[in-house]
Amino acid sequence: MSESPKKYLIIIAGPTAVGKTAMSIQIARALNTEIISADSRQFFRELNIGTAKPTLEELAQVNHHFINSHSISENYSAGDFERDVLKLLEKLFETHDYVVMTGGSGFYVKAVSEGLDDLPAPLPGLRESLTEKLHANGLNILQEELREKDPAFAATPEVNNPQRVVRALEVFYTTGAPISQYHLKNTQKRPFEQILIALDRDRTELYNRIDLRMDMMLANGLVEEAKDLLPYRAHHALQTVGYKEVYGFLDNQYDEAEMIRLLKQNSRRYAKRQLTWFRHQGKFEWFQANEYEKILTYIQARIQDNEQ
Numbered sequence: 001m002s003e004s005p006k007k008y009l010i011i012i013a014g015p016t017a018v019g020k021t022a023m024s025i026q027i028a029r030a031l032n033t034e035i036i037s038a039d040s041r042q043f044f045r046e047l048n049i050g051t052a053k054p055t056l057e058e059l060a061q062v063n064h065h066f067i068n069s070h071s072i073s074e075n076y077s078a079g080d081f082e083r084d085v086l087k088l089l090e091k092l093f094e095t096h097d098y099v100v101m102t103g104g105s106g107f108y109v110k111a112v113s114e115g116l117d118d119l120p121a122p123l124p125g126l127r128e129s130l131t132e133k134l135h136a137n138g139l140n141i142l143q144e145e146l147r148e149k150d151p152a153f154a155a156t157p158e159v160n161n162p163q164r165v166v167r168a169l170e171v172f173y174t175t176g177a178p179i180s181q182y183h184l185k186n187t188q189k190r191p192f193e194q195i196l197i198a199l200d201r202d203r204t205e206l207y208n209r210i211d212l213r214m215d216m217m218l219a220n221g222l223v224e225e226a227k228d229l230l231p232y233r234a235h236h237a238l239q240t241v242g243y244k245e246v247y248g249f250l251d252n253q254y255d256e257a258e259m260i261r262l263l264k265q266n267s268r269r270y271a272k273r274q275l276t277w278f279r280h281q282g283k284f285e286w287f288q289a290n291e292y293e294k295i296l297t298y299i300q301a302r303i304q305d306n307e308q
């Protein structure tokens with residue numbers, strides 16, 4: 001009796017503006033499959049300009065999942081994403097041998113790839129206390145606290161996610177151990193093979209692409225979108241790079257020129273943190289973002305090796 005064919009999740013990760021969307025579409029079309037977005041802000045229907053979602057033309061080329069799948073009024077965690085993606089993969093693998101997942105949100109990629117650690121419940125009232133501190137004093141204060149308690153976690157892109165910062169501090173004050181220690185524990189075995197690919201570009205080229213993207217977002221109405229989302233500005237998705245700088249401008253903390261400078265500077269810094277995150281994972285094969293043929297050949301070789 002022959003074994004059923006193996007199923008493959010092909011993960012294409014990398015920093016913002018590197019070209020993940022274009023590469024993922026090329027790979028998905030070559031493999032006649034679908035794409036799962038692992039970008040934690042693209043889930044939300046109301047966030048369009050500041051999240052660099054695939055264009056309507058790009059969405060029409062390949063079926064995408066987890067783009068515009070939720071409302072900003074909903075709470076949607078990495079744990080929810082892990083559960084929902086695994087359920088979706090079961091369904092997709094009924095008709096596809098391969099599925100592509102792409103995104104720059106390292107923690108969400110990790111949730112699907114390895115599973116989340118069983119973190120302890122916080123001490124009573126601790127979450128409320130930290131959340132109140134966040135709203136009263138801003139994310140910067142909690143980030144500084146976290147850099148002192150858990151410098152390893154504070155060095156990751158997740159330090160810009162208020163929800164993750166609060167959770168990390170909860171773990172530390174509940175257990176006395178940093179959340180980064182829990183991240184070193186058991187990796188969950190998945191019922192599918194994984195091929196992990198990360199994209200990079202020449203740093204100057206990447207930063208130029210980021211600057212151009214920011215200019216285009218502003219021209220397309222980023223400030224107006226942020227204004228429309230003011231009732232939700234406390235949501236973690238709006239306390240991230242691309243929105244928080246606009247809210248500083250709207251709060252009259254600085255002028256428009258400074259807002260543009262901060263948007264570009266902070267986006268470049270975020271890309272650098274993303275690169276550091278994925279490199280520290282140690283499981284990704286790195287390619288230049290224009291090496292489509294090379295990437296496809298690598299995927300095919302990995303599949304062939306696994307099937308032997």
